[in-house]
Amino acid sequence: MTARIAEVLIPLALDQTYSYAVPAGLDLAAGDVVAVPLGPRSRIGVVWEMRPGSGGNLKPVEGRIDVPPMRPALRKLVDFVARYTLAPKGSALGLALRLPGDAPDVTRVGVRLAGPPPERMTPARHRVIEAAAGGLVHTKRDLAKLADVSTGVIDGLVDAGTLETLALTAAPVVEDPDPAFARPDLSPDQRAAAQTLAAAVATAAAERAGTAPPPPVILIDGVTGSGKTEVYFEAVAEALRLGRQALILMPEIALTSAFLERFAARFGVRPAAWHSAVGTRRRDRILTGVEAGSVKVVAGARSALFLPFRDLGLVVVDEEHEQAYKQEDGVCYHTRDMAIVRGRLEAAPVLLASATPSIETRVNVGWGRFRRVALPERFGGRSLPSITTIDMRRDPPSQGRFLSPLLLREVERTVAAGEQALLFLNRRGFAPLTLCRACGHRTSCPNCSAWLVEHRFRRALVCHHCGHTERVPEACVACGSVGSLVPCGPGVERIAEEVAQCLPEARRIVLSSDFPGGTERLRTELEAVAKGEADIVIGTQLVAKGHNFPGMTLVGVLDADIGLTSGDPRASERTFQLLQQVTGRAGRGAKPGRALVQTYQPEHPVIAALVSGEAERFYAEETAAREAAGLPPFGRLAALIVSGEDRAAAEAHGRALAQVSEPPPGVMVLGPAEAPLALIRSRYRFRLLVKAVREVNLQAYLRAWLARAGKPRGSVRVAVDIDPMSFL
DNA sequence: AGCACGCCGACT
DNA sequence: GTCGGCGTGCTC
Secondary structure (H helix, E strand, O other), rough: OEEEEEEEOOOOOOOOEEEEEEOOOOOOOOOOOOEEEEEEEEEEEEEEEEEOOOOOOOEEEEEEOOOOOOOOOHHHHHHHHHHOOOOOHHHHHOOOOOOOOOOOOEEEEEEEEEEOOOEEEEEHHHHHHHHOOOOOOHHHHHHHHHHOOOOOHHHHHHOOOOEEEEOOOOOOOOOOOOOOOOOOOOOOOHHHHHHHHHHHOOOOOOOHOOOOOOOOOEEEEEOOOOOOOOHHHHHHHHHHHOOOOOEEEEHHHHHHHHHHHHHHHHOOOOOEEOOOOOOHHHHHHHHHHHHHHHOOEEEEHHHHOOOOOOOEEEEEOOOOOOHHHHEEEOOOOOHHHHHHHHHHOOOEEEEEOOOOOHHHHHHHOOOOOOOOEEEEOOOOOOOOOEEEEEOOOOOOOOOOOOOHHHHHHHHHHHOOOOOEEEEEOOOOOOOEEEEEEOOOEEOEEOOOEEEOOOOOEOOOEOOOOOEEEEEOOOOOOOOOOOEEEEEOOHHHHHHHHHHHHHHOOOOOEEEOOOOOOOHHHHHHHHHHHHOOOEEEEEOOHHHHHHOOOOOOOEEEEEOOOOOOOOOOOOOOHHHHHHHHHHOOOOOOOOOEEEEEEEEEEOOOOOHHHHHHHHHHHHHHHHHHHHHHHHHOOOOEEEEEEEEEHHHHHHHHHHHHHHOOOOOOOEEEEEOOOOHHHHHHHOHHHHHHHHHHHHHOHHHHHHHHHHOOOOOOOOOOOEEEEEEOOOOO
């Protein structure tokens, strides 16, 4: 037998595999999970490749870990993610290598009658033997309960040989979803869409073995309330009928029990939910089930993308446009894009669902890489809310107020009719700025120079960038004047105060991400609101997403202009999506809805498109504007190359490198005059970007490239907007 | 990730 | 004179 060398990838920030000798008698293959010595310790790694050779003076592999090997598709995904994000391979492996923890084994212990009665009989023992009569297998706990004794008695009988133990197969972590459980009642549009999706699933399943064309990526572009979920459930049903697994990816906040219940209503049982709040024990069981193929459907947040599916037949990316899909620390990747890669590697169609698809997805549809299935109408004959603007220059609120009289009147009418109103303001806290009337000083964060936001409920000034918190001072820190500090501008807390003054009878609730009591309480509050336990919701963007409020007929957008001037290249797109989502909250129940949008610039393209409903035109214009501005085309990694933390040096470097005619592959060099420089306007964000770059290892990549290209090295720093669009 | 080596501030 | 900060580098 030829001696062989194992190339082992270790889930650390290492970009190479390490070579190990394979001891005699150990038969290893690519994908095997092994323990290897690394420095002074032993590490778990994955055999990435086997190659012939004599181990020589290499350290030997310590041994194989008894877990299923990593499948080729998942290994290829790891390779791809590393290459695409310029992350070290080992870091990418870290996303995919999940070993069941050392939680106690999940097999329950069963006992049954197997021997003669014990020499010492007691009443308790007698009851146990009676209960166990018939030879049935019971779990320890059940039998103890049945006989009304403690489990200690059972243990005693096991020791005496009267009972024997045997391993019971654990109850499955989830029951099998039944594709025939409840056939949905679909509209003709929905049915046609569902058939298209199901056909794609079936075709991909039939062709997976051959050298078929890659499975399709299909955008389900449906207005809010059009029943996208019900439609893609039919694709899930098809995957189930074919015996394949399905993965539904969604932003963490959307993984509510409401969603899981909707799934259960269609398939009879909840899917396996995979997110950060799932306990380790349950995670282990889901992991094993996914690997064995017994868990058929996983609904999960982005980390679920790397689960070791045995036969993945469908990937759904719900709310495809969501920013939460971007992983920004560690390996920086976009879950949607990597889901597309995984779909291709697994021969599984990928469905992207959104009411407000991202620009890159639209472009990909336009280029013919993705297919598109449209659901242009709300389900059940419901109409989309009417959207009108309130020009704040013509109908301003009274002094010191933020609600236009027009909006206030509508809110009042809504509440009087027993319906719900949502006031949307994407700003947490009471006031975004605190100003000293005496000297003009603005309270700002000592760490990052952003303004401190007053949180009146908490009686604190908070930096929304770094989290710095301080007490609201009595006197101005600059001039010492007492009582001169005035809040400027509104946050949701301040709006709540205004609502309390204007409509004191109405039940109101403020919902923002800093809701006291954390995510759990927030979820219960959201459900309470959905049941109608509030008249007026004052909320930040978290109310724009996911949740369904059937009684909500009015949405008031308080400051539609927020975010339009942020300097972020995606500002317009994001604002448009956010406003479309939030106005779409209105009229999802029996009664039609309307939305009023307060703005100082009703003629702004974003606002105009929102009101006219001409989303397509807006996206086309936005795409063209980006191209004209030299912003990265979709399919590239954009990099802004700067040096050090000093702005002037950064710009000089940027200028120099912008003249380089051949940027390294995959990297687009942008000059300092171009828009992304706005990203480094504040020190804080700049640091973040530098951090991001260190993590994607772009710096090392560029350094190597500079050396090869014979360019001066300098101290190269790189800032990137990691937004790699699919280049498939 | 750990754990080493290595070069500059406050202390027995 | 040392202890200790964390910056850079290495692990087959």
